[in-house]
Amino acid sequence: MPVxxxxxxxxxxxxxxxxxxxxxxxxxxxxxxxxxVPGHEIVGRVSAIxxxxxxxxxxxxxxxxxxxxxxxxxxxxRDGQENLCDAPEFTGCTRDGGFASHMVxxxxxxxxIPAAFGDIEAAPLLCxxxxxxxxxxxxxxGRSIGLYGFGAAAHILAQIAVWQGRxxxxxxxxxxxxxxxxxxxxxxxxxxxxxTLPPEPLDAALLFAPVGALVPAALKAVRKGGRVVxxxxxxxxxxxxxxxxxxxxxxxxxxxxxxxxxxxxxxxxAVRAGVRTVTRSFPLNRANEAMAMLRDGRIEGAxxxxxxxxxx
Ligand SMILES: [Zn+2]
Ligand SMILES: [Zn+2]
Numbered sequence: 346m347p348v349x350x351x352x353x354x355x356x357x358x359x360x361x362x363x364x365x366x367x368x369x370x371x372x373x374x375x376x377x378x379x380x381x382v383p384g385h386e387i388v389g390r391v392s393a394i395x396x397x398x399x400x401x402x403x404x405x406x407x408x409x410x411x412x413x414x415x416x417x418x419x420x421x422x423r424d425g426q427e428n429l430c431d432a433p434e435f436t437g438c439t440r441d442g443g444f445a446s447h448m449v450x451x452x453x454x455x456x457x458i459p460a461a462f463g464d465i466e467a468a469p470l471l472c473x474x475x476x477x478x479x480x481x482x483x484x485x486x487g488r489s490i491g492l493y494g495f496g497a498a499a500h501i502l503a504q505i506a507v508w509q510g511r512x513x514x515x516x517x518x519x520x521x522x523x524x525x526x527x528x529x530x531x532x533x534x535x536x537x538x539x540x541t542l543p544p545e546p547l548d549a550a551l552l553f554a555p556v557g558a559l560v561p562a563a564l565k566a567v568r569k570g571g572r573v574v575x576x577x578x579x580x581x582x583x584x585x586x587x588x589x590x591x592x593x594x595x596x597x598x599x600x601x602x603x604x605x606x607x608x609x610x611x612x613x614x615a616v617r618a619g620v621r622t623v624t625r626s627f628p629l630n631r632a633n634e635a636m637a638m639l640r641d642g643r644i645e646g647a648x649x650x651x652x653x654x655x656x657x
Contacts, residue, residue: 346501347441347447348434348449349393349394349446349449349451349498350395350449350647351395351396351397351398351399352395352397352452352453353395353397353398353449353450353451354393354394354395354401354407354450354452355391355392355393355447355448355449356387356389356390356391356392356407356409356447356448356449356450356455357389357390357392357446357447357518358387358389358443358445358446358447358448358632358649359389359390359406359465359651359652360387360388360389360390360465360467360626360649360650361384361387361388361443361444361445361462361468361649362384362386362387362463362468362469362471362472362473362497362624362647362648362650363386363635363636363639363647363648363649363650364385364386364472364473364497364651365496365555365577366385366411366437366438366454366472366577366578366579367383367384367385367407367437367444367517367636368636368639368640369555369578369579370383370437370438371383374579375438375578375579376622377438377439377657378438378439378440380438381438381439381441381442382437382442382443382444382445382448382518383424383437383438383442383443384411384436384437384443384444384445384650385409385410385411385428385435385436385438385442385443385466385472386410386443386468386469386470386471386472386473386649387408387409387410387436387442387443387448387450387471388406388408388458388464388467388468388470388471389405389406389407389409389443389448390404390405390407391404391405391446393401394452395407395452396482398452400452400486400599401452401455404460405457406457406458406464406592407450407455407456407457407458408455408456408457408458408470408471408473408608409436409442409443409448409450409454409455409471410436410454410456410472410475410557410603410608411435411437411454411471411472411602411603412427412428412433412435412436412454412602412603412604412605412614412618413433413434413435413436413439413440413450413451413454413502413549414433414434414440414451414454415427415430415432415434415454415616416430416431416432416433416434418432419432419569425604425606426604427604427605428601428602428603428604429601429602430609433602434451435602436450443650444629444632444650444655445629445652446652446653449624449627452534453605454605455527456471456605456608456609456612457526457541457612458470458564458612459612459615459616461616462615462622465624465626465649465651466621466622466624467617467622467648468624468649469497469501469525469622469624469647469649470501470612470615470620470622472498473496473497473498473501474496474498474501474502474611474615474620474622475603475607475612476576476600476602476603476607477498477499477501477502477551477553477576478502478505478607478610478611479506479576479600479603479604479616480498480502480551480553480574480576480600480608481506481551481610482503482607483572483574483598484548484549484550484551484572484574484601485548485549485572485573487547487548487549487572488510488511488512488548489511489512489514489543489545489546489547489548490506490511490512490513490514490524490547490548490549490550490551491513491514491515491516491543491547491549491550491551491563491566492506492513492514492515492516492528492533492550492551492553493516493518493539493550493551493552493553493554493559493562493563493566494516494517494526494553494554494555494556494559495515495516495521495524495525495527495536495553495617496553496554496591496639496642496644496646496647497644497646497647497648498553498576499515499528499551500527500528500531500622500623500646500647501615501620502551502624503515503528503531503532503533503615503617503622504531504532504619504621505614505615505618508535508617508618508619509618512534512535512545513532513533513534514532514533514534514535514536514537514543514623515529515531515534515535515536515537516538516539517536517537517538517539517559517584517591518538518539518642519538519539519540519541521538521642523641523645524536524546524642524645525537525538526623527623527646529644539556539559539562540556542560542565542566542594544565546565546566546567546568546571547566547567547568547571548567548568548571548572549567549571549572549573549574550563550566550567550571550572550573551574551576551578552573552574552575552576552577553576553577554577555557555577555579555580555581556580556581557580557581557582557583557584558581558584558616560573560575560583560586560597561583561584561586563589564586564590564591564595564597564619565590565611567595568643569593569594569595570593570594570595571595571596572596572597572598573594573595573596573597573598574598574599574600575597575598575599575600576599576600578601603624610620622646622647623645623646624646624647624648624649625644625645625646625647625648625649626648626649626650626654627648627649627650628650628651628652629650629651629652629653630653631650632650635648635650636648638650
């Protein structure tokens with residue numbers, strides 16, 4: 346049982362989402378501190394409070410996201426870009442995360458979760474939702490957007506973008522007709538394989554699949570001045586493509602991590618948009634099975650792990 350330091354909370358975990366980044370941590374694709382407990386989409390209740398923590402009480406429901414700590418002193422933290430901090434800590438990567446019954450978290454980086462969401466349905470909001478939200482904001486105000494990789498993040502972002510009045514196009518693996526039907530059921534005006542072009546040029550494309558070949562594919566789908574936003578933490582190499590596909594002031598950018606402001610603004614919009622997450626829950630001792638199913642694209646919506654005391 347971890348013991349909270351003065352600035353930390355001890356949290357009894359109620360649910361923890363499984364994110365593609367957990368696969369990258371398990372595979373050694375990104376710089377983690379090993380051994381480490383994965384999991385960064387955590388919903389739980391405060392069971393002990395460090396001496397220096399203010400504003401929390403025993404029993405409060407909290408959410409713990411990917412950004413576990415930032416230094417507060419580097420140029421990025423001072424400029425309001427704590428997502429780019431030079432000395433960050435990441436939950437389930439450099440700090441132990443939520444594939445567990447309990448964990449400790451820096452209280453300053455925990456969120457309150459709106460009562461509209463149950464524990465399990467809230468879990469995917471903590472990363473798929475709020476890093477997806479950061480990606481959507483970086484995509485700009487365009488009316489027509491495309492979501493490549495229709496998993497946990499896209500299924501949340503589609504609902505928000507439709508609520509905002511945008512035309513949303515869902516791109517799945519070629520031939521994944523179930524995934525395309527799922528995208529249409531969430532309000533997408535069009536859904537198809539990532540090897541096809543949408544019926545109209547996109548103002549922006551958001552890439553949630555870790556497949557570098559989607560970057561030139563998405564560039565072909567966006568209009569002049571359009572943006573391609575890469576939202577994953579890791580991606581296979583991007584193949585060479587003709588400069589003409591980038592020409593016309595198209596741009597490619599990446600989204601890294603989140604700020605606490607992304608979290609608070611996201612939860613506000615998620616409530617107003619009436620977001621409903623589609624989840625498939627697994628007992629914690631079936632974490633490997635959940636990760637294997639996510640890897641194979643066999644999860645509709647988001648996988649969520651539930652510790653034994655909660656699932657019995
Ligand atoms: Zn910093
Ligand atoms: Zn994540």
